[in-house]
Amino acid sequence: MSEKDTNQLIGRFKYLSERDSVDHYAVNCPSDHLIDFCQILRDEYLFDMLVDVTAIDWDVASPRFTGIYHFYSTSKQLYLRVASDCKDNIKPSLPSLVRLYSAADWHERETYDLMGIHFDGHPNLKRILMWDDYPYHPLRKDFPLAGIETPLPAADVAEQTKVKVAAAPMMGGPFVSSGDGKMSQTEPTAKDESWNESKAKGS
Amino acid sequence: MSDLKEFSVGDIGSRSSECEPALKTEKMALNVGPSHPTTHGVLRLMMQLDGDLITECEPVLGYLHRGDEKIAENMTYNQFVPYTDRLDYLAPLANNVAYALAVEKLAKLEVPERCQAIRVICCELARISSHFLGVGVYGMDAGSWTVFMYTFTEREKLYTLFEELTGARFTTSYTRIGGVARDIPDGWLGRVNSFCKGVIPVLDQVDRMLTRNRIFMDRTVGIGSISKEKAISYGITGPNLRACGIDLDLRKDKPYLGYEKYDFEVPIGVNGDCYDRYLMRAEEIKQSVSIIRQVIGNFPEGLYYAEEAKKIFAPPKAKILTSMEELIQNFMLVTEGPQMPKGEVYFEAENPKGALGFYIVSKGGGVPYRLKIRGPSFCNLSILSELLPGHHLTDTTVILGSLDFVMGECDR
Numbered sequence: 001m002s003e004k005d006t007n008q009l010i011g012r013f014k015y016l017s018e019r020d021s022v023d024h025y026a027v028n029c030p031s032d033h034l035i036d037f038c039q040i041l042r043d044e045y046l047f048d049m050l051v052d053v054t055a056i057d058w059d060v061a062s063p064r065f066t067g068i069y070h071f072y073s074t075s076k077q078l079y080l081r082v083a084s085d086c087k088d089n090i091k092p093s094l095p096s097l098v099r100l101y102s103a104a105d106w107h108e109r110e111t112y113d114l115m116g117i118h119f120d121g122h123p124n125l126k127r128i129l130m131w132d133d134y135p136y137h138p139l140r141k142d143f144p145l146a147g148i149e150t151p152l153p154a155a156d157v158a159e160q161t162k163v164k165v166a167a168a169p170m171m172g173g174p175f176v177s178s179g180d181g182k183m184s185q186t187e188p189t190a191k192d193e194s195w196n197e198s199k200a201k202g203s
Numbered sequence: 204m205s206d207l208k209e210f211s212v213g214d215i216g217s218r219s220s221e222c223e224p225a226l227k228t229e230k231m232a233l234n235v236g237p238s239h240p241t242t243h244g245v246l247r248l249m250m251q252l253d254g255d256l257i258t259e260c261e262p263v264l265g266y267l268h269r270g271d272e273k274i275a276e277n278m279t280y281n282q283f284v285p286y287t288d289r290l291d292y293l294a295p296l297a298n299n300v301a302y303a304l305a306v307e308k309l310a311k312l313e314v315p316e317r318c319q320a321i322r323v324i325c326c327e328l329a330r331i332s333s334h335f336l337g338v339g340v341y342g343m344d345a346g347s348w349t350v351f352m353y354t355f356t357e358r359e360k361l362y363t364l365f366e367e368l369t370g371a372r373f374t375t376s377y378t379r380i381g382g383v384a385r386d387i388p389d390g391w392l393g394r395v396n397s398f399c400k401g402v403i404p405v406l407d408q409v410d411r412m413l414t415r416n417r418i419f420m421d422r423t424v425g426i427g428s429i430s431k432e433k434a435i436s437y438g439i440t441g442p443n444l445r446a447c448g449i450d451l452d453l454r455k456d457k458p459y460l461g462y463e464k465y466d467f468e469v470p471i472g473v474n475g476d477c478y479d480r481y482l483m484r485a486e487e488i489k490q491s492v493s494i495i496r497q498v499i500g501n502f503p504e505g506l507y508y509a510e511e512a513k514k515i516f517a518p519p520k521a522k523i524l525t526s527m528e529e530l531i532q533n534f535m536l537v538t539e540g541p542q543m544p545k546g547e548v549y550f551e552a553e554n555p556k557g558a559l560g561f562y563i564v565s566k567g568g569g570v571p572y573r574l575k576i577r578g579p580s581f582c583n584l585s586i587l588s589e590l591l592p593g594h595h596l597t598d599t600t601v602i603l604g605s606l607d608f609v610m611g612e613c614d615r
Contacts, residue, residue: 022309022546048435051551051582054575056564068562068575070549074435074449077456081549103438106585114272129265129614138273145277 009045013037019083026081031067034084035095038069042100047071047080050097053107055086055115059141064089065117069097086117096122114139228254233596237266241344241600244610246584252596260591262584267614275574279540280306280380281517283574288374290578290612293336294329294555296365298612299378301552304459305561306380309548310541312512316503318382319460323498324395325368325377326460326552327491331402332361333555334442334484334491337607341481342413344604345422350412357405360398367391379517380541382508392499399492406488413481423477427590427602430475437589438582441557442483443606447475453553465497477605484607540569556580556609578612 010016015033019026029037041047052070063085071080086092096119097104108119109128116137119125127134131153136143146168152158153165236247245266251259271290275283287302288295300322307314314322335354342350362372367388369375377384413419429439434447444451452469454462470486472479517536518529545567551560557579564573583606591599 020546022311022544022548024549026547049438051438051440051558052549052560052562052575052577054562054573056573070560070562070577074451079549081547101438102433102436102589103582103585106581110581127265129268131265138270143273145273 019081021081024079024081026083028083028085031084031087031094034082035097035100038071038082038097038100041071041080041082045073046075047073047078049074050101050103050107051079053097053104053111055111055117057115057139057141062089063087065092065115067094067111067117091118092116093118093120095120096125098122113137116140230258235599237263241603243340243603243608246603246608246610246613248587248591248599250591250596250599255596257591257594257596257599260588262587264581264584264610264614267610269615271615272574272576275571277570279569280543280571281536281541283571284378284380285374285376288376290576290615291333291554291556291559291580291609292373292611293609294333295373295375296325296369296377297329297333297552297554298559299376300326300460301550301554301559302561303378303380304552305548305550305563306543308550309546309563309565310380310512310543312381312509314382314509314512315505315507316461317505318507318509320498320503321383321387321507322378323460323462323465324495325383326554327495327498328361328364328395330491330555331488332358333607334488335361337484337555338409338413338481338488341484341601341604341607342409342419344600345419347412347416347419350409353405353408353412357402360401364391364395364398367394379508381512382506386507392502395495396499399495402488402492406485410485414485420478422598422601423481423605425474426477426594426598427605428474428476429586429590433586433589434475437586439557439586440579440582441553441555442487443480443557443583445470446472446479446483448472453551453558457551459552462494465494467494467497477601480605480607542569543567543571551577554579556607556612557583559612576612576615578615580608580610580613581615584608584613 009027010018013033015030016037017028019028049072050069051072054068056066056068058064058066065086067084067086069082069084071082072078084094086094094117096108098108098121105122105124106128108122109125111117112119112125113127113129114137126132130138133151133153135150136148138147144167147165149167150165152163158164231252233250233252234247235250236242237245242248247263247266249261249263250257269289271286274286284299284302287298290298335358339351339354342348365375366372368391369377369384429443429447431447431449434444434449439447440451448471450469450471453459455469467490470483470490472483518532522529523533524530543565545565547562547564549560549562551558558577559579560577562573562575562577563571566572590602594602
């Protein structure tokens with residue numbers, strides 16, 4: 001998208017604002033206008049391919065969740081990033097783009113699965129990578145890297161074996177430090193203190 | 204005689220529904236996978252069958268989900284390189300390059316020409332390797348075992364080349380942010396060149412075995428056709444998209460690594476069926492060979508890593524133990540990671556399976572705040588629930604083979 005087009009886009013749609021980006025042109029779009037805007041993007045600006053849908057969890061900031069859409073125009077060879085904040089931090093939701101782009105189906109299911117963002121109007125919004133009964137959304141920042149102990153997906157097996165899906169052991173794990181701040185201040189340490197160099201492992 | 208209907212052999216679905224309406228049939232649920240030879244990994248398909256016609260299909264994913272994106276948020280940019288090997292594990296060299304390019308874009312880093320040339324060779328060798336597997340197992344799926352033997356022999360030679368270059372056959376982890384791990388070994392280019400010479404005759408043999416093979420054509424022509432509109436709407440990329448007749452190759456449209464310097468053609472299909480998808484891959488191997496020859500013919504001198512990338516790229520190993528400054532720098536790199544500017548980038552590279560994208564959100568520092576991987580196989584498979592219904596059960600094998608997906612990057 002050339003400079004002229006981009007200015008035109010912001011000028012034409014008053015609800016858009018420019019978004020900081022290192023590479024492609026990017027706009028912020030309020031979630032109320034997302035469907036209308038994407039419809040015009042597809043039909044008038046020829047952004048015919050939805051290449052990716054994802055979301056960011058800003059942790060303590062508000063709005064906490066931002067949905068990110070990447071569009072590509074196969075005729076103009078241009079990328080466009082559209083970001084849309086979720087209004088609610090507790091029950092985040094965004095409108096579904098499945099009616100406009102079939103690709104949105106799986107991408108939105110993945111975002112729902114891993115981030116817990118509800119896509120209104122999605123015909124089949126269920127988990128895609130994790131199993132159906134999984135209780136958490138693992139890509140949220142408050143979800144620990146090692147995972148949380150959960151019941152086995154197969155209830156009959158669990159009943160027989162009494163096995164659960166265990167969290168990963170963190171002893172000697174090389175990457176426990178958080179993404180925020182310098183790594184030297186968040187020294188990678190073992191979360192599991194039940195056994196270490198000074199305390200022997202129980203049987 | 205006039206009320207006799209004609210049916211093609213094997214058209215059981217229509218026979219049962221039209222010819223014998225009194226026959227009480229019931230729909231059958233069939234579960235394929237997750238461990239099944241045709242699914243090439245751990246894809247599971249839940250299908251509804253009417254006779255042997257598929258009426259519904261629901262793919263189930265996630266059996267190879269390892270949480271790569273979560274892992275990436277918890278380690279430095281450098282540390283994530285080996286994880287990219289495990290995305291499309293049939294073309295690890297190309298994944299390494301795509302990831303490095305995405306991070307370099309964030310860091311606004313240009314790599315020298317020699318490094319670019321090495322990376323182009325890596326990407327194209329990976330493409331040849333991936334397509335050879337794609338064509339080989341596709342032939343096997345369609346009942347032609349021999350093709351697989353020929354293409355795997357060539358892949359073995361490729362792995363020997365990879366081993367010489369990177370030290371590993373499968374999980375190469377060869378690129379570094381700002382360069383590659385080490386320079387090419389002596390005489391390696393010559394060996395790549397002689398490999399290229401040997402590939403063309405093998406391709407011709409594959410061509411003779413498959414392209415006009417009556418059985419292969421009967422099983423693939425007109426099967427699994429995807430229309431242009433559908434393909435774009437589902438975000439299909441790579442050879443699968445080009446088979447539908449859409450001219451989209453990021454190497455041409457959004458040139459990176461200096462692809463604009465090389466003269467190559469992008470094969471475009473007509474019908475978007477299983478047969479066209481095979482033709483695309485076979486032709487792309489030839490084009491890759493041509494690109495590699497051009498790179499070798501004009502191989503640039505210079506550094507294999509960017510000089511200004513020292514803050515990001517590990518300092519020269521020989522100096523770490525002899526020079527104070529490099530030692531400190533190495534220590535900082537290992538403990539804190541390369542210091543990246545703030546920002547958001549999205550970069551897609553034309554990988555063998557399609558456009559592999561990395562979306563990186565950085566808040567500064569050595570760890571990505573969010574890293575999203577767009578796996579081309581994920582998007583290419585999303586059309587399955589629409590593509591398979593209406594086909595016979597036996598076509599599943601061929602359609603899955605022709606889509607040439609890999610679950611490593613689908614489930615991530």
